[in-house]
Amino acid sequence: MSPPRSPPDLAGAADARAGMMTDFVAEIAPQTDAIAALTERVMAHLADCGVDSRAAHHVALVLDELLTNVAMHDGLSAGPVAIRVGVSAARVSGEVVDGGKPFDPSLERQSIAAEGVERPPGGLGLLLVRRLTEGLVYERVGARNRTTFSICRAAD
Amino acid sequence: MELTEEVHGRVVVVTARGRLDGSTSEAFGARLVKLASTSEPRLIVDFAGIDFVSSAGLRVVFSVLKRVKAANGRLAFCAVQPPVREVLDITGFTGMLDLHAERAQAMAALA
Numbered sequence: 692m693s694p695p696r697s698p699p700d701l702a703g704a705a706d707a708r709a710g711m712m713t714d715f716v717a718e719i720a721p722q723t724d725a726i727a728a729l730t731e732r733v734m735a736h737l738a739d740c741g742v743d744s745r746a747a748h749h750v751a752l753v754l755d756e757l758l759t760n761v762a763m764h765d766g767l768s769a770g771p772v773a774i775r776v777g778v779s780a781a782r783v784s785g786e787v788v789d790g791g792k793p794f795d796p797s798l799e800r801q802s803i804a805a806e807g808v809e810r811p812p813g814g815l816g817l818l819l820v821r822r823l824t825e826g827l828v829y830e831r832v833g834a835r836n837r838t839t840f841s842i843c844r845a846a847d
Numbered sequence: 848m849e850l851t852e853e854v855h856g857r858v859v860v861v862t863a864r865g866r867l868d869g870s871t872s873e874a875f876g877a878r879l880v881k882l883a884s885t886s887e888p889r890l891i892v893d894f895a896g897i898d899f900v901s902s903a904g905l906r907v908v909f910s911v912l913k914r915v916k917a918a919n920g921r922l923a924f925c926a927v928q929p930p931v932r933e934v935l936d937i938t939g940f941t942g943m944l945d946l947h948a949e950r951a952q953a954m955a956a957l958a
Contacts, residue, residue: 727866730868752901755869759869815902815906819901
């Protein structure tokens with residue numbers, strides 16, 4: 692029998708070691724209204740922290756897409772989703788932990804940018820996530836998905 | 848999201864305010880599809896008050912565009928704000944949509 696694995700690092704220990712301040716933690720049901728409210732709170736928080744508005748928008752959009760993906764594919768069966776956002780001098784880091792089916796958003800799928808009305812766009816959300824983030828990392832920890840990402844505070 | 852409509856001759860201008868995301872896209876789409884259900888509809892969507900568009904919103908925009916095209920109509924967007932424009936650029940929607948910097952330009956194009 693394999694030894695039990697540690698739960699996802701939600702206490703911020705890894706970030707503390709990396710010198711990142713953990714300053715926004717939330718847990719929400721994967722539902723559209725809750726996702727919208729969460730991203731509004733994150734944007735307000737990042738504005739208070741002095742994060743560039745474009746970078747804050749990118750963080751909110753990435754969180755929206757990751758959380759909406761959980762809502763679409765697993766719904767409430769994914770259980771409460773934990774969100775953590777940390778701000779350091781150079782970047783904003785985010786973490787999403789959910790109990791849905793294994794899903795790696797960093798993998799290339801059929802991300803099809805829209806090219807015309809005859810061609811339906813597919814994978815737009817994941818396309819945005821990959822284009823707007825650096826260090827997009829997925830891992831399956833026990834029965835939960837853990838996705839982390841970072842975005843430069845001074846968006847290019 | 849708030850939606851208001853103005854009729855200018857054959858052109859209907861829809862002013863949207865707020866977010867176009869998973870929580871609002873269904874209502875936005877339903878309103879636009881209803882307006883697009885006429886023959887040769889001419890619709891302008893003023894995005895000056897829209898500061899957040901997610902992929903859920905884009906899918907609805909795509910659906911409305913298909914409906915308008917099928918009815919031999921025209922759909923234009925104006926005053927798209929920089930954060931939203933960036934999303935359109937990344938996803939390829941910029942080349943697909945009829946975009947105008949200002950409402951007056953969109954009105955002139957569709958009149």
